[in-house]
Amino acid sequence: MVSIDVWNASVDFPIFDAKTRSLKKLVLGKVGGKIGTEGKVPIIEALNDITLSLKEGDRVGLVGHNGAGKSTLLRLLAGIYEPTRGSARIDGKVAPVFDLGVGMDPEISGIENIMIRGLFLGMTRKQMEKRVDDIAEFTELGDYLQMPLRTYSTGMRVRLALGIVTSIDPEILILDEGIGAVDAAFMEKARDRLSDLVRRSGLLVFANHSDEFLAEFCDTAIWMDEGHIKAQGNLREVVTAYKGRDPFENFSQETLRRIGQSPALSTNGGDHA
Numbered sequence: 001m002v003s004i005d006v007w008n009a010s011v012d013f014p015i016f017d018a019k020t021r022s023l024k025k026l027v028l029g030k031v032g033g034k035i036g037t038e039g040k041v042p043i044i045e046a047l048n049d050i051t052l053s054l055k056e057g058d059r060v061g062l063v064g065h066n067g068a069g070k071s072t073l074l075r076l077l078a079g080i081y082e083p084t085r086g087s088a089r090i091d092g093k094v095a096p097v098f099d100l101g102v103g104m105d106p107e108i109s110g111i112e113n114i115m116i117r118g119l120f121l122g123m124t125r126k127q128m129e130k131r132v133d134d135i136a137e138f139t140e141l142g143d144y145l146q147m148p149l150r151t152y153s154t155g156m157r158v159r160l161a162l163g164i165v166t167s168i169d170p171e172i173l174i175l176d177e178g179i180g181a182v183d184a185a186f187m188e189k190a191r192d193r194l195s196d197l198v199r200r201s202g203l204l205v206f207a208n209h210s211d212e213f214l215a216e217f218c219d220t221a222i223w224m225d226e227g228h229i230k231a232q233g234n235l236r237e238v239v240t241a242y243k244g245r246d247p248f249e250n251f252s253q254e255t256l257r258r259i260g261q262s263p264a265l266s267t268n269g270g271d272h273a
């Protein structure tokens with residue numbers, strides 16, 4: 001069974017090259033983590049006392065302002081960061097997709113990159129060999145797939161990366177913003193593949209600002225604020241609290257039904273933490 005449990009976890013980043021004196025003078029802005037300056041080395045408290053429990057079938061959207069701790073939380077949930085305090089337990093193989101370009105080698109061909117990136121995302125060589133044709137067709141890159149990646153345009157790289165990422169069978173899928181930042185026309189083509197990917201995933205955590213993406217792929221949400229979980233629960237209620245308005249208000253009845261949201265937002269509150 002796939003699951004992630006986090007108990008009272010904090011993640012600090014010590015900033016060894018910062019000047020404590022000037023940091024002490026710093027007036028904190030609206031965005032960013034908390035900067036502690038008590039010790040000799042200033043520390044950014046990116047996550048503070050996080051406790052959460054995710055299980056198979058969960059589809060969690062992660063929202064919050066810049067610097068609220070979303071990416072740090074995703075890295076903690078992926079096992080990339082160890083908590084500075086507290087603990088985390090991850091049961092299942094994690095496919096972390098933080099940046100579509102990560103794990104790609106510019107010197108090898110598109111086809112070779114398909115294999116390497118697939119292995120990096122937890123697939124076996126055999127599994128990837130079976131999917132190469134399908135990925136190649138989706139990317140529409142044709143003979144370019146035999147050429148080194150460095151000869152590709154940015155858009156071509158994105159096509160390849162998206163083709164690979166959407167071909168895997170993840171137990172735990174951790175998606176950061178980047179996936180939505182592709183050309184709209186191509187995204188339309190990738191949408192079905194992305195939906196299938198999410199359906200195949202045991203557990204999804206997805207940081208995104210797009211209401212459409214959140215609505216399509218998630219049913220619950222976590223709102224991060226200054227390294228804390230400010231709210232957690234029903235997607236629509238948490239996103240409404242975060243944005244100060246109901247972002248799904250103007251979605252058609254049909255869309256709302258499809259994504260499992262009721263046409264009118266209930267006002268009796270969710271299970272906010």
Ligand SMILES: Nc1ncnc2c1ncn2[C@@H]1O[C@H](COP(=O)(O)OP(=O)(O)OP(=O)(O)O)[C@@H](O)[C@H]1O
Binds near residue numbers: 034069070072
């Ligand atoms: N490697 C790092 N070293 C130092 N500070 C960091 C590091 N990574 C993140 N931080 C700090 O931790 C806090 C949380 O950052 P994080 O990237 O998790 O936020 P975020 O919610 O993903 O932001 P955004 O929406 O802007 O991507 C910020 O104050 C940031 O400056």
